[in-house]
Amino acid sequence: MNRPLFSDVTVNGETILTSAIAAEAQNHAAPNGKPGLAWRAAARALVIRALLLQEAARRGLTPDPAEVGPGKFETDDEALMRAVIEAEVVPAAPTEDELRETWRMNPERFCSPPLWEASHILIAADPDNDAEALKKAEGLADQAGRPGAQFARLAAENSACESRQNGGALGQLGPGDTVPEFEAALKRLEEGEVTADPVRTRFGFHIIRMDAVAPGRPLPFEAVRAQLAEAFEKAAWIREAHAFTDRLVAQANVTGIDLEAV
Known part of the structure; x- marks a missing residue:
C-alpha cells in the first residue's frame, strides 16, 4: 500500500489536517515542480499559528479585536495571536550612536528626492x-x-x-x-x-x-532620525518575534513534519 506524500501534522496533540495545509499552501510561492516547498512553508505557518493560540489559552487571554481598516476588524484568533506577541516581544530602542552610525555609513539611503x-x-x-x-x-x-x-x-x-x-x-x-x-x-x-x-x-x-x-542630496541626521528609529524598531521587532516563535517551536511536540528542514 502506498503511503501518502503528505500527512497530517500534530502540535502538542492538536491535529492540523492535510486539507488545511493544502489550503494554506496556496498562499506560499514555490518553484515549478517543487510543491513540497510550499507545503512545508504552509505547515510551518499553521504550526506557529497553533502554538500562538495554545500560548494564548495558557495565559488565559481573551480576544480584543483591533480595527485594521475602515469597518474591518481582526478575527478573534488574529487578536489572540497579536496579544501573545505584544506581551512577549518588547524590542529595545536603538541608541543614538546606532542611529548616527547607520546614517553615516549609508548616506545614499537618506537623500532628498530628485x-x-x-x-x-x-x-x-x-x-x-x-x-x-x-x-x-x-x-x-x-x-x-x-x-x-x-x-x-x-x-x-x-x-x-x-x-x-x-x-x-x-x-x-x-x-x-x-x-x-x-x-x-x-x-x-x-x-x-x-x-x-x-x-x-x-x-x-x-x-x-x-x-x-x-539630483537628490544627502539629508542631515536630524531630518532622518525619526525614519531611522522607526526602521530600527521594526527590524528589532521582527527579529524578536522570530526568536519567540522559534522558542515555541523548540519546546513543542510536533509530528508529521521536520521543522528543521523548512
Missing part, C-alpha cells in the same frame, strides 16, 4: 491598433533628437497633451508625479537629452526631453 524639469510630445494611440501612432511618434523622436531641433514647435503642432500650449513643458516633476513608464524614462535621461525611442504609457507614445535635473 527633481526633473521635462517637456514631452504625446501621440495618442488606440490600444488595439497603435501602429500608425507609433510610426508618427518615431518620426517625431528622430526630428526632436537632431541638433537645433525646435522641440517646442514640434510639441505645439503635434502633441495631444495640453502642455503643447507651453511647448510641451511639464514643469517640475518628482518621484510619483507621473506614471511608472514615464518616470523610468526620466531617470535615464541626462540634461538636454531626448528619448531616442518613444515611451509607451497608457496615454500613448511620449517623446521626452530632459530640460533640467536636480
